[in-house]
Amino acid sequence: MKKLIIIPAYNESANIKDTVENIITTVPDFDYVVINDHSKDNTLEILRENHFNYVNLPVNLGIGGAVQTGYKYALANGYDAAVQVDADGQHDVSYLENLVTKMEKEQADMVIGSRFINNEGFQSTFMRRIGISYFTRMIRHLTGHIITDPTSGFRLANRKVIKLFAETYPTDYPEPESIVYLLKRKMKVVEEPVVMKERQGGVSSIRMSSSVYYMIKVTLAILIENIRK
């Protein structure tokens, strides 16, 4: 099985080297590709100097467009599974084998690494947990499926989902919306407990000032995704 790790990177010069080197040593059976989302810092130079495998976006697309580039790369290069791992080091790649095993065992189309099954490790801030459980309840209400960690970016997708995401993927704050997109298409989405770390550096794509906008935007996106055919 050909497996790919997609690492979206925007201004990640502080973490990218450690993250990629850790991936190469910890999970050698996975290929990886860094998607440099037109970083303003010297992320690109670091990628080049270290001869890492990367795709360089000539224009900043935001997290959705960057991750989608990874899925397009996975599709074009014949990968059977692709997983998103954040460049800031919060996703622990030693859990990847568990995700793969879970996918094979459950015949799942996507496996989400969830912080909130065993409630271990970094549990995010209080306000964020409220937001996350709100989306969990919303998705459950609309689709009947329980997704404990709908904002997790640590997700393993099979070939079918890679293809769907390569065609259509939301632009910003894509995770909850894309879960509903998959569930509406009868994809099997399951979760596997993981432990996440606090980000090692850099800044989150969701800042406090934009959190109200985030909640409203994602709520609308989920509602519209739900009535889309």
Add this chain to the structure above:
Amino acid sequence: MTLQLRIILILLILLTGMFVVGQIKKRNLELRYTLSWLSLLIVLLLITVFPGMLNWITAIFGIELPINMVFFLGFVFTLLIVYRLTEAVSKMSREITELTQKVALLDKKSENKDDGVEQ
């Protein structure tokens, strides 16, 4: 509408029309996105030149002053124009994303081919 107001309006409309056409001539504006501007100007010009028409529409809408009908029509057309722009921007952002991804992946491919050669 007083004659004074009508003359001012007609002058304003003609000036705006000349400006828009001039910009199209210079290729600063794309004709397909300015059609809604031009139709707005033509409608405003018609009702200002022939106020009888305006009085008639105003009566149908139950609006008291004809000038308010002019404002209302201007507002409706402006909304149409803004909608057209939002639509165009959405389409373009989708296309730019698509193109950016394609360029990046092609770039990657060609780099792989002549391995070792920096882009």
